[in-house]
Amino acid sequence: MDYAGIEREIHIEATPEVVYKVISTPEHLREWWPDEAELKPVPGATGVISFGDTATPDAKVVPLTVLEADPPRRFSFRWAYDEGEVATPDNSFLVAFDLFPSGAGTRLRFTETGFREKCAPAVLEQQYGEHVTGWDHFLPRLVTHAARVVSTA
Secondary structure, eight states: OOOOOOEEEEEEEEHHHHHHHHHHHHHHHHSSSSSSSOOOOSTEEEEEEESSSSTTTTTTEEEEEEEHHHHHHTTEEEEETTSOOOOOOOTTTEEEEEEEETEEEEEEEEEEOHHHHHHHHHHHHHHHHHHHHHHHHHHHHHHHHHHHHHHHO
């Protein structure tokens, strides 16, 4: 395994405009990915996502920096760098969501890269495996949430 990155492609029964909101705005992100999200979907904006109760020491608070916000086509960000640092290719993972109209829905191409650059060799396989497991859990939730958004619109 080369650990270059994670790639997934999924079909979502929602327009690219709806899917873009689901992947880029805090109120929708909280429904399928982190427990909390604080960010503005504009290039250069910084924010955090949190997993777990932030009132407890077990919570994981993760910084992110938005790189691209091109509705309804692309949303990308760097994340998981140390607090107080600026996100770079050497200290963070790069996540990109590319959206393509597909019939009445959207084909979403997800990628996450940066594992070899960010991770020390001793933890590369573990970090990569944790992210694969995580995205395989969360991306189906994205599909489900987008369907709920469409059904309540």
